[in-house]
Amino acid sequence: MVDLCQRVGVAVKEQGLISQGSRVVVALSGGGDSVALAGLMCELSAKASWSVAGFLHINHQLRAAAKKDAEFCRKLSDELDVPFLIEKVDVVAMSRNLGISLEQAGHRLRYEIFSRICEHRVADCVVTGHTRDDLAETVLLRLIRGAGPRGLAGIRPRNGFVVRPLLDITRKELRHYLKARGLPHREDETNEDTVVTRNRIRHSLIPFLRKNFSEGIINVLAREASIARADDEWMEREVDQAVGRIVCYGEEGADIDSEAVAKLPLALARRVSKQVLEHVGGRPVNFDQINRLLSLIHTSCRSDVSVDFPGSRLFQSPDRTQLVRWNGRSQDRTSVVSEFEYTLSVPGEIKVPELGEVVSATPSDCVPKLSARGRTVAVSSERIVLPLTVRNWRHGDVIRPLGLGGHKKLQDLFVDRKISKAKRGTVPIVADSSGRIVWVAGQTLDEEFRVTDSDRCVLILKVMKLGESS
Structure with missing residues (x-):
């Protein structure tokens, strides 16, 4: 298991995942991946320039066994001599209030806690136990949902204050590590519930692909994600340069050089449109909305036109294209589009x-x-x-x-x-x-x-x- 620890250490160092002197909080659910992560981080920190500031357990209040999960994580923290942090969230309430799935609500609440921990200087980053298997599942999930290159890049090794040092390690390897170290872990029965799309991918689609198409499908998908991630990073630099040339941001919106956008290659024009729409509107936009903006830009405008997008409104005249922040409620307006x-x-x-x-x-x-x-x-x-x-x-x-x-x-x-x-x-x-x-x-x-x-x-x-x- 020395080899596994070394591999994780090399990934942390080569990818610059954890800075010198950083305090790290480990997300600990009690499941096998997170327990292995906790063990590996403790081993690595003994010789590293960074330290483990605590184990963080989040009680989602979804399972009857949630209380026992918390007790298990507290006991493990004591055994490894690491401070224990616990948070309780109401996933069901958020799901109901926002009309989103339990999975989405849980994800949002977890990352709000991660953000707060770093903002309050409890730690400089939070590490999570996402594995190469999780990466492959995410690529398939996003492909099924129609994601573009950015989505197919999958899970990133570092995204702001969240660090994922196990993306080159498989779930099977972590189980071997747990066995060798004698580390117990909890099993979450909800991971077997195939009503959840991710679980269907894990238990049905990936085994089917492995049996009928490629035994190394996990590695294939991980490699594809790595290629897509590199392409996306390069493209984003191009997008930033293009936006700097053709978009002028103000306090309430942006002026867009529509002629310049119309001359861009389609892939770049779509990304520029997405960035501007999301920056001004403050909400995610989909493929159809991006194409709608480009269609307006490509259509010669003989009269004033106004069209709504999520959180914003486009005003277009023969000599100006302007996107402004728009918080008006659609039901209070006669129409979400102007006359045409x-x-x-x-x-x-x-x-x-x-x-x-x-x-x-x-x-x-x-x-x-x-x-x-x-x-x-x-x-x-x-x-x-x-x-x-x-x-x-x-x-x-x-x-x-x-x-x-x-x-x-x-x-x-x-x-x-x-x-x-x-x-x-x-x-x-x-x-x-x-x-x-x-x-x-x-x-x-x-x-x-x-x-x-x-x-x-x-x-x-x-x-x-x-x-x-x-």
Whole structure:
């Protein structure tokens, strides 16, 4: 086991994980990985320039055995002559109040405690027992959820005040270490609960991949994470340089050089957009929101446009693109997007950057069976007066909904369909040049344009997300 201790020591030194003179707190759950970590840190600190300031146990109050876990960790601390720190958190309450999973709530509460410990100078960093197996599981979990290169970098050896010195060590190696040292540990039965996605990956997906594709799948995934991490670190330096050139931050937001962003390679433009949106809005953004911003930037602006993003609002005019912090509640506003109107050629398609969508019109000789409330509909082309326009809702709009037998205000239709005021402006509407509404996307057709048995040619109208294949 000397070899294992040496390997961890080399990782700490070569990666600069723990600075000289640092005080380290070890996160101790009582499970095998954390107990092995505690033992290894104590061994290493005896000859290192840093010290173990304490073992930290967090009681999540989720298991009947939580009290026994705490007692076990206290006893281990006494045996290893290390100060014992204990915190109690209400994971269930946070999960309920914020509408997040128990796993997410537990993670958030743990890291809040880690932060507080370092801010209060109890320690300079907190070390956790994440292993190479955990790294591989995280890569698969993020891949399944659609992560980009940054997510596929997996767990980082150091992230601020959190240090993970065991990422090159497997769970099996730690079990051998425990056995050789005679160190007991606790078993957490919730790790066997395959309702949790991570546990399904651990107990089902990885064994399947190991048996059917690669016996060394854990090492393969760890290597991929290392490659992705190096690429991500290089890309982030490029992003910082690009943001410095084309974004001017102020107290309440940022001015963006949209022409310069439009000239960037797509991968770099996406990362710049993500950084600006999250910096100004203070909230995470997803792939669709990033593409929505880029679509607006790439679309020539002939009039003022305002579009909401998480925690921010974009104001775009022909000569300025500005993203400002925006804390207004969507339900207090008429719409989360400004008014828009575009001409739709037949055949043809038009991008609607305000919605991050594309609307297309395609003539067809066949009459498909489509729902009037779908994202693709067939309408009679004989009664349409071209050209078509794509716009959003206006006060006073009226339609004859298919099958209703009479006229109805579009506002009343939205109320019936439980579409909030904030969302009404995000529903694309196709109208003809006479002003008649042909289609309220995803909701209904106008009776005037329904397809009948006598129609020999129809028009297929379709709404897609930007980037979605037609």
